[in-house]
Amino acid sequence: MLKYEKIIKYIKKEISEGSLTYKKRLPSIRTVSQQFNCSIGTILKAYDKLEKDNIIYSSPKSGYYLLEDFHNINSSKNTIFDFSSGVPDIETFPYKDLQHCLNKSIKLHKETLFTYSDPRGLNSLRNVLKDHLHQYQIFTHEDNIVITSSSQQALNILSIMPFPNSKSNILIEQPTYYGMIKYLELNKTPALGIERGFNGINLNELENMFKYGNIKFFYTIPRFHNPTGYSYNKQEKMAIIKLAKKYNVYIIEDDITADLDLDKKNDPMFTYDTSGKVIYLKSYSKILMPGLRVAVLILPEILMKTFLDYKKWTDMNSPVLSQGALEIYLKSGMFDIHRRKISKLYSNRMTCLENTLSSLKQPKIKWNVPRSGYFACIYVDNKLRYDKIISTLSNQNIQLLDTRTCFLKEYRTDNYFRISISKTNEEKIKKGIPIVLDTIQKYLTYNKF
Structure with missing residues (x-):
């Protein structure tokens, strides 16, 4: 076993035994160097590997510390079984790659940082996304793409803005994503529900809701539904789109877990839409990290001006650095x-x-x-x-x-x-x-x- 590997093994043993805990500084590089009679470079190599494995993190001018999720990780008494979280596992975050992309983004877009940018998002990112979305069988023009500060912001704006069908009620699946429900409740937005269980949705009931419910849009999570996990099949998707066209109802397709689907033939509803009724929404928080706060929204042209008016006076523009970092991350192939x-x-x-x-x-x-x-x-x-x-x-x-x-x-x-x-x-x-x-x-x- 190489010396740096012995150091890694030693650090992990200290963690498992509870000698190293969250917020407690790891032994200094000099201390470990003396303990193992090796060079500082060897210690740095070991610590760098631990950092890449998301076990420790470095604090400038302070030292190295254990990440919170590894505190007492082998102690059954303190083990947390988190079956509740809706955010990605911290162990999966591509820290180093995104840090590199952020640094490049600062250099690339430094002039943009001193002014307000297009509320649609960076033109360069939207061009990259137009091609990137082909992987999901999404084909659109970059002018129909808007970058938002998370999918929640997009949902909030769409919920309050007027739609060309002049209808007022929002139809949501029951159950559905908690954030959508909370926003509707806080803003006293009129909302109706339709049951969605392990067998999907009752299409006859949906048609009645579309016909008589004064529905502005139907918010749906077709793929890996939150919270039931159920996915619509192709026939269900096409039937819902057909009803939306017939009764002039828009559909918001929240495709938040598209990147986790192993079935490359499981196309989104947007792919089957020929009448401009499906609004496609995809977040990058669930695949990268929540702090990125970047989502992509595809809007029919008839909704674009109204949406941008609302978005501009919500946040002027979404964070440029995050957009730039995502652009570089996608173009480099690191995302795939x-x-x-x-x-x-x-x-x-x-x-x-x-x-x-x-x-x-x-x-x-x-x-x-x-x-x-x-x-x-x-x-x-x-x-x-x-x-x-x-x-x-x-x-x-x-x-x-x-x-x-x-x-x-x-x-x-x-x-x-x-x-x-x-x-x-x-x-x-x-x-x-x-x-x-x-x-x-x-x-x-x-x-x-």
Whole structure:
């Protein structure tokens, strides 16, 4: 074993034994150099490898520190089973690559930093995105592309701006993404719901809603739905688009997990739209890191001027450095490499989750586990003590989202449990999921307490 590898092994041993903890500075380079009787270059090589593996980070003029997620990572007593998170695993963040791209972005766009840029986004990034989106079977002109400061900003603006169909109600799936529901509630925006379960959506009910509901747009997550994990098939997508054209309803397609799909033939709804009714939205937060705050929105020309008016007086323009960094990251080919790596990681976790659930069959408990994505879902066909289940699991360091927040108040139900695998590795899945199912089974209301 090479000396720098011995140092890495030593640091990991110190972490596992609890000698090195979060916020505690690692031994100085000079100290380790003396301890192992080696050069400073060898220590730097070891620390650099630990940093690239997202185990430690460097603080200028201070030293090296352990990342928070590695604090007491091997201590079962303090292990957190995070099945609630909707953000990527910190271990997957391409820190070094994006740091390099940000540095290049500063040099490339330094003049733009001293003025306001086009609210549509950097022209150079939109040109790159036009070609990049071909991978998803998205073909559009760069003039139809707008860069927003996250997908949430795009949804917020679309929810409040007027549409050319002059309708006022927003239709959302039940359940759906919590951020959309919260924004609608805070702004008292009129919203209606339509049930979407493990078997998809009732198209007859959707047609009635489109026909009589005064629907401005239908917000949908066709691929790896949050929170059920279900994906529409091609026939369902085409049927929804046909109804939207017939009743003059727009569709907002939130394709937030497009990069995790292993099925290259699973095209977005936008691909099948010939009437300009589908608005396509894709974020880069879920595949790279949330702090990037860059999303791409594809709008039909008839909506562009109104949207840009609202966007300009929301933030003038989205952060230039983030846009520049994404442009470089895409052009360099680093994005494609990262996407292949990350989609395989989450697909493996989903397979592990499916296998674990299949070995623990219990009456009244059903589940949907997609091939990839972030979210699977457990459905309980029975009344249960939901609050008691969440609190009991929390006391055992198992975190679950209160999935009732994914419903409008009038549609709320206690039957769904979203299972996120974004920050939970396979070992934790195997250990944590049996506890989740046992706890649910324990608090079904037909049991005696």
